[in-house]
Amino acid sequence: xxxxxxxxxxxxxxxxxxxxxxxxxxxxxxxxxxxxxxxxxxxxxxxxxxxxxxxxxxxxxxxxxxxxxxxxxxxxxxxxxxxxxxxxxxxxxxxxxxxxxxxxxxxxxxxxxxxxxxxxxxxxxxxxxxxxxxxxxxxxxxxxxxxxxxxxxxx
Amino acid sequence: xxxxxxxxxxxxxxxxxxxxxxxxxxxxxxxxxxxxxxxxxxxxxxxxxxxxxxxxxxxxxxxxxxxxxxxxxxxx
Numbered sequence: 001x002x003x004x005x006x007x008x009x010x011x012x013x014x015x016x017x018x019x020x021x022x023x024x025x026x027x028x029x030x031x032x033x034x035x036x037x038x039x040x041x042x043x044x045x046x047x048x049x050x051x052x053x054x055x056x057x058x059x060x061x062x063x064x065x066x067x068x069x070x071x072x073x074x075x076x077x078x079x080x081x082x083x084x085x086x087x088x089x090x091x092x093x094x095x096x097x098x099x100x101x102x103x104x105x106x107x108x109x110x111x112x113x114x115x116x117x118x119x120x121x122x123x124x125x126x127x128x129x130x131x132x133x134x135x136x137x138x139x140x141x142x143x144x145x146x147x148x149x150x151x152x153x154x155x
Numbered sequence: 156x157x158x159x160x161x162x163x164x165x166x167x168x169x170x171x172x173x174x175x176x177x178x179x180x181x182x183x184x185x186x187x188x189x190x191x192x193x194x195x196x197x198x199x200x201x202x203x204x205x206x207x208x209x210x211x212x213x214x215x216x217x218x219x220x221x222x223x224x225x226x227x228x229x230x231x
Binding site: 016019020023024025026027048051052058059061062063065066069070144145146 | 158159162163166167198201203205206208209210212213216217219220221
């Protein structure tokens with residue numbers, strides 16, 4: 001994608017999200033940046049941040065999903081569209097990392113498999129990645145769709 | 156709320172001109188009836204209903220702000 005096309009896309013994404021938030025009556029300010037080439041980051045500030053981040057950021061993820069579907073062609077062409085707010089993604093990553101380490105220690109000690117609560121693909125991936133180099137255990141995912149969850153097993 | 160569903164649906168489908176949303180006021184909730192072109196049904200429902208679920212999540216959040224309940228019905 002040329003720089004010009006990317007800039008046009010970024011503006012289109014911004015206009016779409018601003019209108020989406022406006023029509024949702026949500027009290028949020030939309031900030032759109034391009035922290036890396038081919039990456040559009042949409043973040044939010046404002047009164048309704050708790051609404052956006054409640055229930056493991058269900059609303060933030062829903063908006064991100066809708067935007068990625070709405071700009072599916074650009075996503076297929078390699079553009080990344082990421083939604084974040086109040087440092088949520090990094091905080092969540094650290095939380096999942098800690099959960100992963102604790103689960104791994106427990107499975108190593110007890111030799112009993114540990115099953116996490118269902119998580120979305122992004123969160124499951126963080127768990128798998130966190131434990132990929134830990135000896136004595138292995139991870140896999142089980143279940144379908146909304147109930148898919150990570151399982152930690154003795155190796 | 157009609158405008159919100161229209162915006163999202165139009166952004167997802169191949170035939171945005173054929174998106175129709177009807178708002179039906181009920182005693183408990185407002186029902187939003189969404190109609191799209193035949194070939195676009197999958198676009199608003201998504202794999203395992205994921206797109207429809209995302210739409211409902213946005214509607215619920217908006218409903219909380221407006222202190223109203225909204226129900227999305229996707230009509231064939």
